Amino acid sequence: MPSIHILVKPPYNFAASVCDHGWPSLAPNHWLADEQTLQRAERLHSGDVVLLRIHAGASEGHDPVQVCIDVESAHELTPGEEQEIAEKVRWMLKLDEDLAHFYVRAQGNAGIWAQVQSGRGRLLRSPTLWEDVVKTIATTNVTWSNTCSMIERLVTHLGDPFPLVPDLRAFPTPDQVAAADPALFATEIRMGYRNAYVQQLAHEIVSGVRDLEELRRAELPATELKRELKSIKGVGDYAAHTLLMLLGHYGELAIDSELRAFVTGRYFPEESPTPKEMAAIYEDWADWKYLAYWFDSNTPSTS
DNA sequence: TTCCAGGGGTAGA
DNA sequence: TCTACCCATGGA
Numbered sequence: 001m002p003s004i005h006i007l008v009k010p011p012y013n014f015a016a017s018v019c020d021h022g023w024p025s026l027a028p029n030h031w032l033a034d035e036q037t038l039q040r041a042e043r044l045h046s047g048d049v050v051l052l053r054i055h056a057g058a059s060e061g062h063d064p065v066q067v068c069i070d071v072e073s074a075h076e077l078t079p080g081e082e083q084e085i086a087e088k089v090r091w092m093l094k095l096d097e098d099l100a101h102f103y104v105r106a107q108g109n110a111g112i113w114a115q116v117q118s119g120r121g122r123l124l125r126s127p128t129l130w131e132d133v134v135k136t137i138a139t140t141n142v143t144w145s146n147t148c149s150m151i152e153r154l155v156t157h158l159g160d161p162f163p164l165v166p167d168l169r170a171f172p173t174p175d176q177v178a179a180a181d182p183a184l185f186a187t188e189i190r191m192g193y194r195n196a197y198v199q200q201l202a203h204e205i206v207s208g209v210r211d212l213e214e215l216r217r218a219e220l221p222a223t224e225l226k227r228e229l230k231s232i233k234g235v236g237d238y239a240a241h242t243l244l245m246l247l248g249h250y251g252e253l254a255i256d257s258e259l260r261a262f263v264t265g266r267y268f269p270e271e272s273p274t275p276k277e278m279a280a281i282y283e284d285w286a287d288w289k290y291l292a293y294w295f296d297s298n299t300p301s302t303s
Numbered sequence: 304t305t306c307c308a309g310g311g312g313t314a315g316a
Numbered sequence: 317t318c319t320a321c322c323c324a325t326g327g328a
Contacts, residue, residue, distance in 0.1 A: 022309080140310040146326055147309075192324030197311090236311045256309040 011119030014056035043170035094122040111299035177202035197234030
């Protein structure tokens with residue numbers, strides 16, 4: 001089985017970073033806890049589906065951390081395919097993001113620093129912005145377990161199978177979602193009123209009206225990215241800020257029921273804060289508000 | 304049965 | 317910019 005290796009400058013904790021938010025639980029991702037491995041069926045540009053098993057390699061002290069990608073495939077990989085896989089995994093793991101300023105800033109907060117000093121902060125994302133937008137829309141106004149079920153059904157019904165283990169499927173492409181019968185969404189995939197949003201986005205991409213991969217690669221300022229993201233039906237402030245985080249912009253908080261409950265409980269026990277009051281808690285973190293909140297919410301209260 | 308979850312669109316002010 | 321109302325789904 002071919003294995004692709006990537007060297008990562010420390011500090012970097014593969015397992016903690018991958019598992020720091022819910023994305024490894026959303027199909028086609030699957031976290032194999034016993035093996036500390038992220039498994040995922042992935043459709044390559046050629047249309048072939050391969051199985052990726054991503055895990056940390058052995059490293060000591062200050063040596064670069066090694067990330068290993070074991071690839072199972074029905075055919076022999078070409079050099080181009082190996083390069084494609086490596087690029088996708090680098091993107092998914094945010095290996096090219098510079099978090100140095102966040103680490104410096106985090107050292108001023110003992111609780112948050114304790115959370116991140118081992119090399120965390122690179123939250124998992126999907127190989128394509130398309131997949132991340134669909135998944136983010138699927139997190140709105142539903143419980144997390146329902147989000148997982150919706151995405152599982154979407155992948156099961158529309159994703160291409162991995163030939164060697166057909167039960168494992170890749171995330172469906174915009175073409176596959178656009179071509180799907182709306183009745184299949186209504187009766188089987190069951191994303192509720194989000195069905196129309198997801199299929200509309202797929203149609204926009206297929207028709208060329210919208211290019212999310214161009215948007216993903218374009219190094220636009222956060223304000224412009226946010227405007228583009230909010231023009232997608234089903235993406236409001238919460239979803240846009242979540243997607244900005246996934247794209248490497250941490251200056252806006254994604255205010256959802258979890259954030260409201262955490263911030264109210266820790267900082268406003270006697271009142272019900274407005275969104276502006278909640279945002280003010282992390283104002284000093286400037287471009288790093290999202291990560292600051294994220295690790296603050298994982299930090300035990302000192303009071 | 305009712306409520307609500309990792310909200311958002313729309314209409315009307 | 318703000319508010320009211322509606323939106324499918326599934327678990328508690």
